[in-house]
Every structure is written in structure tokens, then in C-alpha cells.
Amino acid sequence: MERKNKAPSIKDIAEEAGVAISTVSNVINKKGMVTKKTSFKVLKAIKKLGYRPNIIARSLRTKKTKTIGVILQDISNPFGSHVIKGMEEVARKRGYVLILGCTFYDKEEENRQVNVLLSQFIDGLIFISGYDNNSLVERIHKKGLPVVVADRELNNKNIPSVLIDNKEAMIKAVDYLCKFGHKNIGYVTFGTEGQTTTRKRYLGYIEGLKKNNLPVKEEYIIIDESLRLKETDRTYDVMKNFIKGHRLPSAFVTLSDVNAFGLIKALKKSGLRVPEDISVIGFDNVYFSNFLDPLLTTIKQPKKLMGKKAMNLLIDIIEKKNIDDINIKLPTKLIIRDSVSYPAEDNIKI
Amino acid sequence: MERKNKAPSIKDIAEEAGVAISTVSNVINKKGMVTKKTSFKVLKAIKKLGYRPNIIARSLRTKKTKTIGVILQDISNPFGSHVIKGMEEVARKRGYVLILGCTFYDKEEENRQVNVLLSQFIDGLIFISGYDNNSLVERIHKKGLPVVVADRELNNKNIPSVLIDNKEAMIKAVDYLCKFGHKNIGYVTFGTEGQTTTRKRYLGYIEGLKKNNLPVKEEYIIIDESLRLKETDRTYDVMKNFIKGHRLPSAFVTLSDVNAFGLIKALKKSGLRVPEDISVIGFDNVYFSNFLDPLLTTIKQPKKLMGKKAMNLLIDIIEKKNIDDINIKLPTKLIIRDSVSYPAEDNIKI
DNA sequence: TAATAACATAAAAACGTTTTTTTAAAAGCA
DNA sequence: TGCTTTTAAAAAAACGTTTTTATGTTATTA
Structure with a gap:
């Protein structure tokens, strides 16, 4: 029983339904030829059995x-989570x-993740903001698996990508500070190599200074690898420490908003006012x-849009749709709020 | 060629390797009996062909x-993204x-997502902070698919869950304000039904008042459904509006940190100081x-831990491990920072 | 030494689809 | 009518594994 x-x-x-398996398949996939009558029978059976x-x-x-596999460094980072949000939305709408997979800034982990996903399991892969592991992405690309890189600049323009112009954006930031008359502009970052974003932004900072006829002053450039992980916390610690005993610039550019926070x-805790004493601009x-x-003055990146564009591009590739440009560039914008003002008397030292 | x-x-x-398929399978899965010699041959062939x-x-x-499928409302929300982070970490480590899937607070979407994932595709499902769609989760549970609910209280204790005690936590918050002598405590939320979190926290607020012999004053309770989506932005708008023309309590409890932000x-823009004029406590x-x-005084939820616990519980269920308790309760903690102080003269009105 | 047990491997079946091939019936045409 | 073409459906093959069953050795025992 x-x-x-x-x-x-x-x-x-x-x-x-009293028909052949292939007929059922045809009905489901609307392929081949099948009469209204049999189709109806099949549909009825499907409904009846809840098929x-x-x-698999x-x-x-x-x-x-x-x-579709997505590999990124940290989902809890507000940048990453918004990009993913855009991706998820598009994927879902298009039936994917x-x-x-999160790599937590670990190169080995990145490799491992790729290997897991590559086991003939996904239709395509999006890399977002990993290391400059050109060889890794190129290996995948060569293998024939559709792949899109987001937020990371590759030399190989044959690999589809969705990017912003980090350098140009950072120049905008420096320009804006210069308009206020800042002559000593510091920079806070967790690195200038490794990831194209950090490199290009750093280059933008340097070029921005040059463009405005300002010298590059090493003393105002804080590069600290440890900021990478607990970005805001560590930036606070590092800068709190830096502030005492160092000459300070009249303004800071930061690699990203979380560093700016x-x-x-740190500035406030040290008794400095923003922007009255020191201006800060984020990214x-x-x-x-x-x-x-x-309220933080910053460079806006279209995060969610980046996710959407990347996902749409990838799915277009998977489905062999016509694509005009496989290297998409997204605009950035200076968002003017309250953290930038005119420089105080030159070079504060506590 | x-x-x-x-x-x-x-x-x-x-x-x-010159052996049978089943032998290869046995080698791969370390099952059955196979001599060192054949095993070696097979392994060599695997390596040679990059198998x-x-x-699938x-x-x-x-x-x-x-x-493993995870359904949540919004990945870009900092709470959600941290929970996911914990889940991803555990899943990865355990080979999953x-x-x-994001539902964006849409009940229909929730149903659709479940249906997609249920197509015999996932080994288990985690529901995090969806609507009180008891029937939906129970349907899945009855179907035999391992399922765990996180951050949401179900009546049915047979369904595994990982939770905090929202009510008790909120009472803690009210208690803390009362210790400072606050008698008029407001509450800001986007709803008191629908989700157990919002309901229980609201109940905690009410019970906290009673416990401290304070009357519930409707005039200080702001319930606004529209806060749900752009939580911080909308809270700003709504409260900015509320502040003019209403009597204000000396302190506010909020449904969550993002509302508190x-x-x-809004308070600051209206010329009020926090906490000198008005105290605020988040969640x-x-x-x-x-x-x-x-710095915001708030109730700490172990977000990442919640994700980890939920994922571990689910995988334990899937793998039929011994489990002592399928209803896990996680502790909360009051984090004392700078946003709460003694009440100013009673009942400010601008 | 012959029967049996243990071991190592091979062969075949199964999972649930889609796709290709085959068959049978109906229709079209000279 | 008899032959070809079209149409509709059935049957079989294939996808790449794991699992079950079968087979042939070798070792063990009486």
C-alpha cells in the first residue's frame, strides 16, 4: 500500500498521458511537431502529477x-554588495x-574558487575586483568559458570588461581640491600595486598634482597594506597615529569612502575639524x-549599474547575442557635499 | 588532423589507463577495492589528461x-551582507x-525564487529575514528539503532556526535609556507586523516601557511603511518632517542602525544635538x-556568526550529523558608545 | 586436490533529460 | 492506384557519472 x-x-x-517520452519533451520545449490534442493530454498529465x-x-x-559564477573579494564591503545586487537582479530577470564566491583578498583562494566553479558547472563567470591575475582570467577565457571582468583593467582588450576610468576620476578629485586653493594634498591608500583600481587611482592622484603644478610630497602619502582588511578601523588606527608627530597637508584624498570614514x-578625535581644518574627499x-x-564629498561610481552591465554583457555573450562593445566604460561623477573647504593656515602640526 | x-x-x-570505468570511479571516490598498482595507473591517466x-x-x-540556496531580501543591506559573508565562508569550507536569491521585500518574488530553487536543484535552503510566510517554509519543510530559517521566528519549532531574542534585546535598550532617567522615549520603525523582527522589537519597546513604569505614548511612536526600502534616506525625510511641529521625546529607540543614521x-539638520538634546539608540x-x-550606542547582533551557525546547522542536517538543538538562540549585547546621555529639559519642541 | 571464500576488476544498469533516428500513418500527386 | 512526400509520434541513443551485478582470478580450507 x-x-x-x-x-x-x-x-x-x-x-x-499515454505518449512517448520524446513527445513530452517536445511539448515542454515547444519543439518539433505535436498536435493540439496530444499536447493537451501531456499538459494535463503534467498538471496532474505536478511535474x-x-x-540537473x-x-x-x-x-x-x-x-553564473561571481567571484569577488568581500561581500560585506558596501561597494561589492551593491555591485552584486545589480548582478543578481539582472541574472534573475534573464532566467539565470x-x-x-568570496576570496577575502587571498590569491590562493581565488585560484581555488575558480577551480571549483570551472568544473563544467557554470555557463559564465564574472570576476570583480580581484587581483591582477591576468593569467588566471586569460586561462579561463582561452578555455572558452564566457567571462567578464568588472572594476578591473586588463591589458588584454579581448576580454570583456565593465569599468570606470579610475585615473580620470581621481584627477577630478584633485582638481576640485585645487580649486579651493589646496597646495598640500595628502593621499591615503592600502597599496598602489596589485589591483588596477588602487594603481590607477594613485596614478590619478599623482597626475592630478602635476596637472595643477603641485609637487608630489612623499611625506603626505600614506600607503599601508594593513588597511586592506578592516578598512575603516585600520585607517582610523593608522591615521590616528600618523597625525601626531607629522606635518599634515591641508587636504586628503582617499582611496575609498571607507578609508575616508x-x-x-581620526582627525576629529585628534581635535581637528573637517573641513575647517582639513578637507577630505572620498571615492x-x-x-x-x-x-x-x-556629509562626505566623494567620487560617485555607478556600483549597481556596473553589476547590471556586467551581467547583461556576460549573458549576451553566453547567448551569442550581438554586442557592439565588449569593453564598457561607465561614467563617474564628483558628488559635492560638505567635507571640502578652503585650506586653513598652511601645514598644521599637532 | x-x-x-x-x-x-x-x-x-x-x-x-586500460581499466574499466567503474574502476576509475572507485579510485576517484576511494571506494571499493583497488590495488595500489591500478590506482596508480588511473591517477597517472587523470593527471595526464587533466581530467x-x-x-552535473x-x-x-x-x-x-x-x-545551497539562500533567499534574503536585500544583499546591499549591511546586515544581510554580513550574514551572507558568514554563510559563504562556512559553505565553501565544507565543500558547498x-x-x-534576493526578493527585495516582494512576497511574490519570494515565492518565485523558492520555486526556481526547488526544482530539484539545491541540497538545502536558508531563509533569512523574509516575510512571515509560514506556509511557504512549512511547505518546503514538509517536502523533505532541508531548510533553516535565520533571523525570523516561526511558531513551528520543528523547523530549524537561528535567532536572537529581539524582544529581550529591545528591552535592554529601553532599560539603558531609563537608567539615564529618560521618561519620554520614542520609537521609529517601518512596521510592527509582517516580519517577526519588527514585531518582536516593537513588543520589546512596549514591554520595556511597562517594565520601567512608563506609559506608552502614541505621539512618540513613528511607524512608517515607506522606511522599508531606502531605509536611511527615508528615515531622514520622515523624521525631518516629524521634528517640526511635533513634541519630541528626550530619547529615541530605532528599529535598526540604518534608521538611527x-x-x-535629521536631528542635527534641525539644530538638535545628539546626545545633548536627544539621545538615540540603534539596533x-x-x-x-x-x-x-x-558614535552610535546600539544593540549588537552577531551577524556573521548568525550566518555561520545557520549554514553549519543546515549542512549538518543535510549530512545527517547529530544535532543537539535545531533552534539556536544567539546572544545580543548592548554596545555603549556616545549617542545616549541624560535627558535635557523635558519635551523639546521646535 | 577440489570446493569455497576473498579479492580485484569488468560489465551493465541507472539517473532524467534532450536529441537523433526510425517508424507509421496521412496526404499529395501523377 | 501506386509512389513519394509530409507529418506525428515512437524508439533509441547520448550526456558522464555512480552503483549494482557479474566475472574471473587467487588464496584458503578441508
Whole structure:
């Protein structure tokens, strides 16, 4: 009397409807020729048994999984989470599913993740803001797996990408400070190599100074690898320390908003006012930039849009749609708020 | 002369090594009996051809996909992204892969997502902070698919869950304000029904007042459904508006930190000081709570831990490990910073 | 030494689809 | 009518694994 409660298969439907398996398949996929009458019978059986195609079996046969892998460094970072948000939205709407892998800034982990995902499991891969592991991405690309790189500049223009112009954006930031008459502009970053974003932004900072006929002063450039991980916390610690005993510039540019947050906290705790004593400008326009005190002046990156564009591009490639440009460049914008003002008397020292 | 560049299959390995397919399988899975010698031959062939098992085919046979679905409302929310971070970490370490679905607070979307994931595709499902769609989760549970609910209280204690005690936590917040002598304590939330978190926290607020012999004053309770989406922005707008023309309490409790951020901005823009004029207490201990001005006093939720616990619980269930308790309760903690002080003269009105 | 047990491997079946091939019936045409 | 073409459906093959069953050695035992 007992009955196995297995999910019905296409075979069960075929039996129930009294037709062949292939006919059921044809009905499901609207392929081949099948009369209204048989189609109806099949549809009825499907409904009756509550049948759902097994996507694993389907994938095995079609070699398509409708699954897209996304590898990024840290999902809890506000930049990353907004990019993912855009990706997820597009994937879902286009019938794909998104699988997420975080590398936590670990190069080995990046390799491992790629290997996991590459096991003939995903239809395509998006790399977002990993290391400049050109060889890794190129290996995948050569293998024939559709891949898109987001927020990272590759030399190989054959690899599809979605980017902003980090250098140009950073020049904008420096220009803006110069308009206020700042002559001593510091820079806070966790590195100038490794990732194209950090490198290009640093280059933009340097070029911005040159463009405005300002000398590069090493003493105002803080490069600290340890900021990478707990970005805001560490920036606070490092800058708190830096502030005592160092000459300070009249303004700081930071690699990203989260660094700016830490910097501003450090400045305030040291008795300095922002922007009256020191101006600060961020990068990213993270949501909370607009709730800090002072509201943070920053460079806006279209985070969610970047995610959407990257996902659309990838799926277009997977589905062999016509594509005009595989290297998409997104605009940035200076968001003027309250953290920049005129320089105080030159070069404060506590 | 042309050669198909297909990935090698187990069959190719068998041929290369001169053994049967089943033997190769046994070597790969360390099952059955196979001599060192054959094993070596097989391993050599695997290496030579760069063979990797096709997980789709494996899944079809074993009925295990090593894939876990996670449904949450919004990945860009700092609470959600930290929970996911914890989940991803555990999943990865235990050999699973995480697929992500966002519902954006849309009940229909929630249903759709579940249906997508349920197509015999995932080994288990984690629901985090969705609507009180008891029936939905129970349907899944009854179907036999391992499921864990995080950050949401269900009546049915047979369904595994990982939670905090929202009510008790909120009472702590009210208690703390009362210790400072606050008699008029307001509450800001986007709803008191729908999600258990919002309901329980509201109940905690009410019970906290009672416990401290304070009357519930409707005039100080702001419930605004629109806060749900752009939480901080909307809270700012709504509270900015509320502040003019209303009597204000001497302190506010908020549903979550992101609401507190908006509230504080609104208070400041209205010329009020926090905490000198009005005290504010948040909920979540989002990373940026520690960089606001003033640093936000708040209730800490172990976000990442919640993600880890939920994922571990789910995988334990999937792998039929021994489990002592399927309803895990995580501790909360009051984090004392700078946004709470003694009440100013009673009841400010601008 | 012959029967049996243990071991190592091979062969075949199964998972649930899609795709290709085959078959049978109906329709079209000279 | 008899032959070809078209149409609809069935049957079989294939996808790449794991699992079950079968087979042939070698070792063990009486």
C-alpha cells in the first residue's frame, strides 16, 4: 500500500498521458511537431502529477546550467554588495541563477574558487575586483568559458570588461581640491600595486598634482597594506597615529569612502575639524557617505549599474547575442557635499 | 588532423589507463577495492589528461548537488551582507557552493525564487529575514528539503532556526535609556507586523516601557511603511518632517542602525544635538555605527556568526550529523558608545 | 586436490533529460 | 492506384557519472 514519494519524471508523464517520452519533451520545449490534442493530454498529465523538469538532467544533456559564477573579494564591503545586487537582479530577470564566491583578498583562494566553479558547472563567470591575475582570467577565457571582468583593467582588450576610468576620476578629485586653493594634498591608500583600481587611482592622484603644478610630497602619502582588511578601523588606527608627530597637508584624498570614514574619525578625535581644518574627499559614494558628519564629498561610481552591465554583457555573450562593445566604460561623477573647504593656515602640526 | 577539444570524461581515463570505468570511479571516490598498482595507473591517466569529474553528471546520479540556496531580501543591506559573508565562508569550507536569491521585500518574488530553487536543484535552503510566510517554509519543510530559517521566528519549532531574542534585546535598550532617567522615549520603525523582527522589537519597546513604569505614548511612536526600502534616506525625510511641529521625546529607540543614521542626520539638520538634546539608540551594530558622529550606542547582533551557525546547522542536517538543538538562540549585547546621555529639559519642541 | 571464500576488476544498469533516428500513418500527386 | 512526400509520434541513443551485478582470478580450507 506504500507508495514512493518520488518526484515524477518525464517518464511518468509519458505513461500517464499515454505518449512517448520524446513527445513530452517536445511539448515542454515547444519543439518539433505535436498536435493540439496530444499536447493537451501531456499538459494535463503534467498538471496532474505536478511535474517539474529536473534541471540537473537537462543540464547534463544540454551542457547549459543557467548558472553564473561571481567571484569577488568581500561581500560585506558596501561597494561589492551593491555591485552584486545589480548582478543578481539582472541574472534573475534573464532566467539565470547566481552563485557567489568570496576570496577575502587571498590569491590562493581565488585560484581555488575558480577551480571549483570551472568544473563544467557554470555557463559564465564574472570576476570583480580581484587581483591582477591576468593569467588566471586569460586561462579561463582561452578555455572558452564566457567571462567578464568588472572594476578591473586588463591589458588584454579581448576580454570583456565593465569599468570606470579610475585615473580620470581621481584627477577630478584633485582638481576640485585645487580649486579651493589646496597646495598640500595628502593621499591615503592600502597599496598602489596589485589591483588596477588602487594603481590607477594613485596614478590619478599623482597626475592630478602635476596637472595643477603641485609637487608630489612623499611625506603626505600614506600607503599601508594593513588597511586592506578592516578598512575603516585600520585607517582610523593608522591615521590616528600618523597625525601626531607629522606635518599634515591641508587636504586628503582617499582611496575609498571607507578609508575616508576612518580618516575623518581620526582627525576629529585628534581635535581637528573637517573641513575647517582639513578637507577630505572620498571615492565610491557609498550609501553612508551621505550620513556622515560632515556629509562626505566623494567620487560617485555607478556600483549597481556596473553589476547590471556586467551581467547583461556576460549573458549576451553566453547567448551569442550581438554586442557592439565588449569593453564598457561607465561614467563617474564628483558628488559635492560638505567635507571640502578652503585650506586653513598652511601645514598644521599637532 | 583536427581534434575535438572536449573535456575528457571518465571513459577517456578508463581507456587511457586500460581499466574499466567503474574502476576509475572507485579510485576517484576511494571506494571499493583497488590495488595500489591500478590506482596508480588511473591517477597517472587523470593527471595526464587533466581530467575533472563532471559534477552535473555526478549530481544526476547521486541526487546531491552540493549547492545551497539562500533567499534574503536585500544583499546591499549591511546586515544581510554580513550574514551572507558568514554563510559563504562556512559553505565553501565544507565543500558547498552558495546560490543567492534576493526578493527585495516582494512576497511574490519570494515565492518565485523558492520555486526556481526547488526544482530539484539545491541540497538545502536558508531563509533569512523574509516575510512571515509560514506556509511557504512549512511547505518546503514538509517536502523533505532541508531548510533553516535565520533571523525570523516561526511558531513551528520543528523547523530549524537561528535567532536572537529581539524582544529581550529591545528591552535592554529601553532599560539603558531609563537608567539615564529618560521618561519620554520614542520609537521609529517601518512596521510592527509582517516580519517577526519588527514585531518582536516593537513588543520589546512596549514591554520595556511597562517594565520601567512608563506609559506608552502614541505621539512618540513613528511607524512608517515607506522606511522599508531606502531605509536611511527615508528615515531622514520622515523624521525631518516629524521634528517640526511635533513634541519630541528626550530619547529615541530605532528599529535598526540604518534608521538611527537617518534620524540622527535629521536631528542635527534641525539644530538638535545628539546626545545633548536627544539621545538615540540603534539596533544591529552595523560596521558604520562606530564611525558616525556621535558614535552610535546600539544593540549588537552577531551577524556573521548568525550566518555561520545557520549554514553549519543546515549542512549538518543535510549530512545527517547529530544535532543537539535545531533552534539556536544567539546572544545580543548592548554596545555603549556616545549617542545616549541624560535627558535635557523635558519635551523639546521646535 | 577440489570446493569455497576473498579479492580485484569488468560489465551493465541507472539517473532524467534532450536529441537523433526510425517508424507509421496521412496526404499529395501523377 | 501506386509512389513519394509530409507529418506525428515512437524508439533509441547520448550526456558522464555512480552503483549494482557479474566475472574471473587467487588464496584458503578441508
